[in-house]
Amino acid sequence: MLGEVIHNLGVGFAVALLPENILYAFVGSFLGTIVGILPGLGPAGAMAMILPAVFTLHPASAIIMLASAYAGAMYGGSTTSILLNVPGENASVVTCLDGYQMALQGRAGPALCIAAIGSFIAGTMGIAGLMLFGPIISKAALSFGSPEYFALMVFALSAVASLSGDTIVKGLLAMTLGLMVATVGTDMTGVRRYCFNLPDLLDGVEFFAVTIGLFAISEVIITTAEIKSGLRKTVIKHKIFISFKEFLYSSGAIIRGSIIGFSVGVLPGAGAGVASFLAYSFETQISRHPEKFGKGEIKGVAAPESANNAASAGALIPMLTLGVPGSGTTAIMLAALMGLNVNPGPLLFSSRPDVVWGLIAAMYLGNIILLILNLPLVGIFVRILYLPLKYILPLIMILAVLGVYSANMAVLDLVFLCLFGLLGYYMRRNGYPIAPVILGIVLGGQMEVALRQTMIMSQGQPFFVFERPIVIFFLVLTLISIFLPLILKHFTKTQIEYDEA
Amino acid sequence: MTIKRKENIMRKNNAKVLLVCLTAVLFICWMGPSSAFGWEPSKPVEIVSHSSAGTGGDIFIRTLSDIWAKNKFIPVRTSVQNITGARGDKARRYIAVKNKGNPHYLFSYVPSQLNTPILDKSDISHRSFVPLSLMAVQTPILVVHNESPYKSLSDLIEAARKKPKQITQGGGSYGNIASLVGKMLMDHAGVTISYVPYKGGGEATVALLGKHIDFIIENVQEVREHVKAGNFRIIAATDKLQSFPAVRTFKEQGYDFKTITQFLGLVAPQGIPAEAAAYYIKLLERTRGTTEWKSYLERNDLAEFSVAGDAMAKFLDDEELFYLRLNKEIGLLK
Amino acid sequence: MFGLVLVYYLIEALKMTPSLEVDIIGPGFFPKVIGVFGLILVCILFLSSKDSKKGVGEREKKISLEYQHLTPILLLLIYVLTLEKIGFVLGTFLFLSFNLKFLGVEKWTRSLIVSAVITAVIYILFNHVMDVRTPESDIFQGLMG
Numbered sequence: 012m013l014g015e016v017i018h019n020l021g022v023g024f025a026v027a028l029l030p031e032n033i034l035y036a037f038v039g040s041f042l043g044t045i046v047g048i049l050p051g052l053g054p055a056g057a058m059a060m061i062l063p064a065v066f067t068l069h070p071a072s073a074i075i076m077l078a079s080a081y082a083g084a085m086y087g088g089s090t091t092s093i094l095l096n097v098p099g100e101n102a103s104v105v106t107c108l109d110g111y112q113m114a115l116q117g118r119a120g121p122a123l124c125i126a127a128i129g130s131f132i133a134g135t136m137g138i139a140g141l142m143l144f145g146p147i148i149s150k151a152a153l154s155f156g157s158p159e160y161f162a163l164m165v166f167a168l169s170a171v172a173s174l175s176g177d178t179i180v181k182g183l184l185a186m187t188l189g190l191m192v193a194t195v196g197t198d199m200t201g202v203r204r205y206c207f208n209l210p211d212l213l214d215g216v217e218f219f220a221v222t223i224g225l226f227a228i229s230e231v232i233i234t235t236a237e238i239k240s241g242l243r244k245t246v247i248k249h250k251i252f253i254s255f256k257e258f259l260y261s262s263g264a265i266i267r268g269s270i271i272g273f274s275v276g277v278l279p280g281a282g283a284g285v286a287s288f289l290a291y292s293f294e295t296q297i298s299r300h301p302e303k304f305g306k307g308e309i310k311g312v313a314a315p316e317s318a319n320n321a322a323s324a325g326a327l328i329p330m331l332t333l334g335v336p337g338s339g340t341t342a343i344m345l346a347a348l349m350g351l352n353v354n355p356g357p358l359l360f361s362s363r364p365d366v367v368w369g370l371i372a373a374m375y376l377g378n379i380i381l382l383i384l385n386l387p388l389v390g391i392f393v394r395i396l397y398l399p400l401k402y403i404l405p406l407i408m409i410l411a412v413l414g415v416y417s418a419n420m421a422v423l424d425l426v427f428l429c430l431f432g433l434l435g436y437y438m439r440r441n442g443y444p445i446a447p448v449i450l451g452i453v454l455g456g457q458m459e460v461a462l463r464q465t466m467i468m469s470q471g472q473p474f475f476v477f478e479r480p481i482v483i484f485f486l487v488l489t490l491i492s493i494f495l496p497l498i499l500k501h502f503t504k505t506q507i508e509y510d511e512a
Numbered sequence: 513m514t515i516k517r518k519e520n521i522m523r524k525n526n527a528k529v530l531l532v533c534l535t536a537v538l539f540i541c542w543m544g545p546s547s548a549f550g551w552e553p554s555k556p557v558e559i560v561s562h563s564s565a566g567t568g569g570d571i572f573i574r575t576l577s578d579i580w581a582k583n584k585f586i587p588v589r590t591s592v593q594n595i596t597g598a599r600g601d602k603a604r605r606y607i608a609v610k611n612k613g614n615p616h617y618l619f620s621y622v623p624s625q626l627n628t629p630i631l632d633k634s635d636i637s638h639r640s641f642v643p644l645s646l647m648a649v650q651t652p653i654l655v656v657h658n659e660s661p662y663k664s665l666s667d668l669i670e671a672a673r674k675k676p677k678q679i680t681q682g683g684g685s686y687g688n689i690a691s692l693v694g695k696m697l698m699d700h701a702g703v704t705i706s707y708v709p710y711k712g713g714g715e716a717t718v719a720l721l722g723k724h725i726d727f728i729i730e731n732v733q734e735v736r737e738h739v740k741a742g743n744f745r746i747i748a749a750t751d752k753l754q755s756f757p758a759v760r761t762f763k764e765q766g767y768d769f770k771t772i773t774q775f776l777g778l779v780a781p782q783g784i785p786a787e788a789a790a791y792y793i794k795l796l797e798r799t800r801g802t803t804e805w806k807s808y809l810e811r812n813d814l815a816e817f818s819v820a821g822d823a824m825a826k827f828l829d830d831e832e833l834f835y836l837r838l839n840k841e842i843g844l845l846k
Numbered sequence: 847m848f849g850l851v852l853v854y855y856l857i858e859a860l861k862m863t864p865s866l867e868v869d870i871i872g873p874g875f876f877p878k879v880i881g882v883f884g885l886i887l888v889c890i891l892f893l894s895s896k897d898s899k900k901g902v903g904e905r906e907k908k909i910s911l912e913y914q915h916l917t918p919i920l921l922l923l924i925y926v927l928t929l930e931k932i933g934f935v936l937g938t939f940l941f942l943s944f945n946l947k948f949l950g951v952e953k954w955t956r957s958l959i960v961s962a963v964i965t966a967v968i969y970i971l972f973n974h975v976m977d978v979r980t981p982e983s984d985i986f987q988g989l990m991g
Binding site for chain 2: 062153154155156157197199210213214279280329333334335336342346349354356357358420460464467468470
Binding site for chain 1: 875876877880881883884887888890891915916917918919922923925926927929930938941942945946960964968
C-alpha cells in the first residue's frame with residue numbers, strides 16, 4: 012500500500028517538476044497572493060480570474076496553477092489581516108484578532124513569518140493526509156449527516172467563550188447579533204426573512220460587508236480618532252524576522268491547528284472559516300495564559316493560519332474522491348476539471364491518476380514555492396506599515412469598497428459596510444467583542460439548516476439524535492469546552508491560594 | 513515670417529491633423545463594428561448558470577461553450593459564470609435586471625427557473641427574458657443507495673406506506689423539479705414522504721452517499737458516476753435510458769402520471785436587439801448539427817429537443833400555466 | 847437600545863409560517879429562539895450594569911469620541927452612495943482628496959495630485975489587469991467603451 016503511494020507520488024512529481032509546471036506554480040502562487048491581499052477577493056476570486064487562461068493548458072498544468080493560486084490567496088488574505096486588520100477572506104478573520112495586535116506592537120514581521128511557516132507546515136501535513144488517507148477519510152466523512160453537522164456547529168459556537176475574554180455576556184450578545192444577521196435572506200424552504208422588499212437582501216447580507224466593516228472600517232474610525240488626538244505619532248520600529256524561540260513556542264499550535272483544520276476541511280460544507288475558529292478556540296482553552304489571546308499572542312496567529320491551510324487540503328478530499336465540491340473554491344476547481352474533460356467522481360483516482368497525483372505533488376511544490384516567495388516578502392510587507400497613515404487609511408477604505416462591490420455589484424452592500432463600520436466602532440468603545448459576530452454569521456445559517464434537516468429526517472423523534480455516536484461525541488466536547496475553563500480556573504485558584512498560604 | 517514661426521505653425525497643423533485622425537479612430541472604435549454582416553458579438557460573452565459547477569444546467573452551457581470554441585462558431589471568447597443563491601433569483605436578477613438589453617449575456621434556462629418565480633410570486637418571470645432555444649430534455653431518475661433494501665419502485669412505496677413520513681427524499685430547494693416529481697409520485701401512490709431540502713442537488717447526493725436519506729430524484733448526468741462506481745442503484749426513470757436499458761420506467765412499474773418536461777435551454781435578457789436574438793438562435797441551430805453535440809446527448813442520456821424563438825415563447829407560456837395548476841394542486845401555492 | 851431591535855425581530859419572527867408540511871420547525875423557529883436568547887442577555891446586562899466598562903480594549907479607552915473623527919466614514923458613506931452615479935474614477939478621486947486633506951496633508955495641490963495618481967493606478971490595475979468591474983456611471987460607460 013505504501014509502496015503504491017510512493018510510486019504514484021513519484022509519477023506525480025515527474026509531472027509537477029516539469030519546468031513549465033514549476034513556472035505555472037510560481038505564477039499561480041504569485042497571482043494568488045496578490046489577489047488574496049485584496050479584501051473580498053479570496054481564493055475563489057483568484058481562481059476565477061485564472062480560469063479562462065487555464066483551459067488552454069494540459070489538465071495537470073492547469074490544476075497546478077489553480078492549486079498554487081488557491082494556496083497563494085490563502086496566504087495573501089492573512090497578510091492584510093495582520094497588517095491592516097482587513098480580513099482577506101473569511102478564513103482570515105480569526106487571524107486579525109492577534110495578528111493585528113502584534114502588528115501594533117511592532118511584531119508584524121514575526122506574525123507574517125509564522126503565518127507563512129504555519130501555512131507551509133499545515134499545507135504539507137494536510138496534503139500528506141490527503142495522499143495517505145484520502146479515500147478512507149472520505150468514506151468516514153460520509154457518515155456526517157445533518158445531525159452531526161448540527162452537533163459540530165453547536166460545538167463551534169461554544170468557541171464564542173474563547174473569543175470574548177472576560178465579557179461572556181457581551182460576547183454572547185455579539186454572537187446573537189451575528190445569528191440574527193445570518194437569518195436575513197431566503198431560508199431553505201424559500202421563505203423570505205427580514206428582506207424588507209429589497210431584492211439585494213434576498214440572498215442575505217453580504218458576509219464581507221459585515222466582516223470588513225466591523226474589522227477594518229471600525230479600525231479606520233479608531234485610528235482617525237487616535238491621529239486627531241495626537242495619540243498616534245511615532246512610527247513603531249518593526250521586527251522583520253521571527254526568532255527561533257518564538258517558532259518553537261508556536262510549533263505546538265501549528266500542529267494542533269493542522270489536525271483540527273484538516274479534520275474540519277474534509278467535511279463538505281464546513282470549511283476553512285469554521286476550522287480557523289475552532290483551532291483558535293482550542294488554543295485558548297488549553298493554554299495556561301488564555302488572557303494573552305487577543306492581545307498579540309503569536310499562537311493566536313499560528314493556529315488559525317495552520318488550520319485554514321490544512322482545511323484547504325482537506326476540502327480537496329471530497330472533491331477528488333466523490334466529485335463533490337466542499338466549498339466555493341473547490342467548486343471552481345471542479346468546474347475547471349470538467350472543462351478540461353476530466354470528470355471528478357468516485358472513479359477519478361483510478362481513471363486519471365496523472366491528474367490526481369500531479370495535483371498532490373503540485374500542492375507540495377506550491378507550498379514550498381510559497382514559503383520561498385513569501386519569507387522575503389515579509390520584509391517588504393512590513394515596510395507598508397511605515398507608510399504614513401493618512402495615505403493608508405483612505406486606501407484601505409477604497410480597497411474595502413472595491414472588494415465588497417466585486418461580490419454582488421450592490422450599493423446596498425457598501426452601505427452595510429459603512430453601517431457595520433459604525434457599529435463596530437460602537438461595539439469596541441463599549442466593550443463588545445466583535446469576533447463573535449462573525450462566528451454567529453458563519454455558523455448561524457448552517458446550524459439552522461442542519462437542525463431543520465435533522466428534524467425533518469427524524470420527524471420529531473427525540474432520541475433519533477442520540478443514537479448517533481458522532482453527535483454524542485460533539486455534544487460531550489461542547490460540554491467539556493464550556494466547563495473545562497471553569498474547572499481549570501478553579502484549580503489554579505486553589506493552587507494560588509495554597510501557594511499564598 | 514521667420515523660419516521658426518513657420519515651423520511652429522506647421523507643427524501645430526500637424527498636431528491638429530493628428531488629433532483629428534486620432535479622434536476619428538477613437539470614434540470609430542467606440543462605435544464598434546456595426547458590421548454589414550448582421551449582428552455579431554463584439555465583446556466576450558458570458559453565460560450564466562443559477563446552479564453550481566457540475567449540475568446539469570451548468571454542464572449544458574459548458575458544453576455549448578466548448579462546442580462553439582472548438583468549431584469557431586463564435587468570434588469571441590465565451591465564459592461560464594455560476595451565480596448561485598436565493599433559489600436562482602440572484603442569477604435571474606443579474607441577467608434580467610442588471611444586464612437588461614445586453615446581448616453579451618446568456619442564461620441557462622431549466623424548469624426550476626420557470627417555476628421558482630411562480631412560487632416566489634416574483635416580478636421576474638420567463639417574460640423577463642428573450643427565449644432563444646430549447647435544446648434538450650433531461651430524464652429524471654429515482655436513485656437509492658446500493659445497500660438499501662429497495663429494488664423496485666413498489667418496494668419503496670410499500671415502505672412509505674408502512675412508515676408514513678419516515679421515508680425521506682433529499683434534494684435542492686423545495687419547489688424545484690425533483691421535489692415536484694417526488695410530490696406527484698407521493699400523491700399518486702397515496703403515501704407521505706418527507707422531503708429534506710439541501711442547498712443543492714449535489715449536497716443531497718452526498719447525503720445519499722452517506723445513507724442519511726432514502727432516495728433522490730435527479731438527472732442522469734449528475735449521478736451517473738456514482739451508479740457506475742456501484743454506490744447507487746437506479747430503480748425508476750421517467751423514460752427509457754440509453755445507458756441503463758435495464759431500468760424500468762415509472763409507467764412500466766405502474767405509476768403513470770404526467771411528468772414535467774425537464775428542458776435545457778438558453779435565454780437572453782429582455783431588450784436585446786432582434787438581430788442578436790436571431791444570431792444566437794442560428795448559432796444554436798448550427799450547434800445541433802455538430803458531432804460533439806450528438807455525443808453529449810448520448811453520453812448524458814438526453815433527448816433531442818428542438819424549440820426556438822417564438823415557438824419557445826409559446827411553449828414556456830403553456831408550461832407556466834401547467835406549473836400554476838400543478839403548484840395549486842399539490843398545495844405549494846395557495 | 848439593542849433590546850428594541852430584538853423586540854422587533856421577535857415580532858417579525860412570529861409572523862413566519864412554514865411552507866413545507868413535513869417541516870417541524872418552520873422558518874420562524876430559529877429567529878424566535880435567537881430573539882428570546884438575545885432578550886435574556888440584554889436583561890442580564892442591564893441588571894449588572896456596574897461592569898459596563900468591562901472588556902474595552904486599551905486603545906479604545908483612550909480615545910474620546912468627537913464628531914470630527916467620524917468624518918472619514920461620513921465621506922465613505924457619501925462616496926458609496928454616489929458611486930454609481932458619478933462613476934468610480936471621479937468618486938474615488940474626490941473621496942481621496944477630501945480624506946487626505948482631512949487626515950493631515952497640508953497643501954491642497956499635494957492632496958489632489960496624489961489622489962489623481964492613486965485613482966489612476968487603481969483603475970488601470972483593476973479594470974484592465976484583473977478584470978474586476980468597478981462601479982461605472984452611464985456617462986463613463988460611453989466614454990470608456
